[in-house]
Amino acid sequence: xxxxxxxxxxxxxxxxxxxxxxxxxxxxxxxxxxxxxxxxxxxxxxxxxxxxxxxxxxxxxxxxxxxxxxxxxxxxxxxxxxxxxxxxxxxxxxxxxxxxxxxxxxxxxxxxxxxxxxxxxxxxxxxxxxxxxxxxxxxxxxxxxxxxxxxxxxxxxxxxxxxxxxxxxxxxxxxxxxxxxxxxxxxxxxxxxxxxxxxxxxxxxxxxxxxxxxxxxxxxxxxxxxxxxxxxxxxxxxxxxxxxxxxxxxxxxxxxxxxxxxxxxxxxxxxxxxxxxxx
Numbered sequence: 001x002x003x004x005x006x007x008x009x010x011x012x013x014x015x016x017x018x019x020x021x022x023x024x025x026x027x028x029x030x031x032x033x034x035x036x037x038x039x040x041x042x043x044x045x046x047x048x049x050x051x052x053x054x055x056x057x058x059x060x061x062x063x064x065x066x067x068x069x070x071x072x073x074x075x076x077x078x079x080x081x082x083x084x085x086x087x088x089x090x091x092x093x094x095x096x097x098x099x100x101x102x103x104x105x106x107x108x109x110x111x112x113x114x115x116x117x118x119x120x121x122x123x124x125x126x127x128x129x130x131x132x133x134x135x136x137x138x139x140x141x142x143x144x145x146x147x148x149x150x151x152x153x154x155x156x157x158x159x160x161x162x163x164x165x166x167x168x169x170x171x172x173x174x175x176x177x178x179x180x181x182x183x184x185x186x187x188x189x190x191x192x193x194x195x196x197x198x199x200x201x202x203x204x205x206x207x208x209x210x211x212x213x214x215x216x217x218x219x220x221x222x223x224x225x226x227x228x229x230x231x232x233x234x235x236x237x238x239x240x241x242x243x244x245x246x247x248x249x250x251x252x253x254x255x256x257x258x259x260x261x262x263x264x265x266x267x268x269x270x271x272x273x274x275x276x277x278x279x
Contacts, residue, residue, distance in 0.1 A: 003238045004272035007211045008170050011247045023237035025118050035226045046118045132164040142174025164218040165193040194218050249274035
């Protein structure tokens with residue numbers, strides 16, 4: 001079912017944001033990959049951070065190994081009084097008289113939160129070189145704290161490289177990433193930083209009332225930009241997840257909409273069949 005808003009849905013800024021980003025990047029890749037082949041290929045990766053509590057401080061670590069779930073085979077029961085089965089051929093076993101207790105116990109740091117930052121790269125097929133990085137900002141990137149600091153460090157590394165950077169800020173909350181000149185009035189924005197034009201950066205201001213724009217995805221010198229319709233990507237992601245039936249449109253928004261946008265949003269939600277919070 002189509003989204004009630006013409007562009008970005010502000011209700012996605014809540015608990016559905018991470019699920020939306022997963023769907024968004026999947027459809028972004030599906031649409032852009034055929035446009036850049038065969039010279040380039042697309043690659044989705046993620047940063048995984050564990051926020052751990054230690055005393056009064058919060059530390060963030062990035063695990064460098066995967067974690068897999070293991071489901072043991074259910075224990076087989078045998079009739080009361082029956083003897084244990086003989087061990088299988090070739091398997092050595094020893095009788096266990098009791099369970100061994102650990103000589104020392106300690107408390108492990110408690111993982112308070114797992115944060116995942118998904119991003120997409122366009123890479124040169126022959127060399128594997130990263131040509132363009134596409135990021136969708138998360139609340140952790142925009143709120144003050146370790147997440148924002150880490151993202152800004154990563155951003156600086158990209159800006160010092162020869163890779164292009166495309167950033168989608170689809171959040172009304174939080175601080176905008178810094179620019180020397182003040183940004184125009186906007187609800188959302190897309191920035192395209194071409195490596196050969198830095199520090200100059202293209203900005204697409206987006207209103208809540210407007211569809212998402214078609215933006216250029218820059219490639220290597222000599223190759224034309226790929227034009228990508230962000231609204232088509234958004235609509236495909238929204239429909240695939242069925243957000244119209246899972247988002248609680250009957251709850252107030254944070255941050256709140258302006259009075260003019262409240263009236264417009266009420267009209268759009270009523271037309272779509274979604275509930276609107278009582279006045």
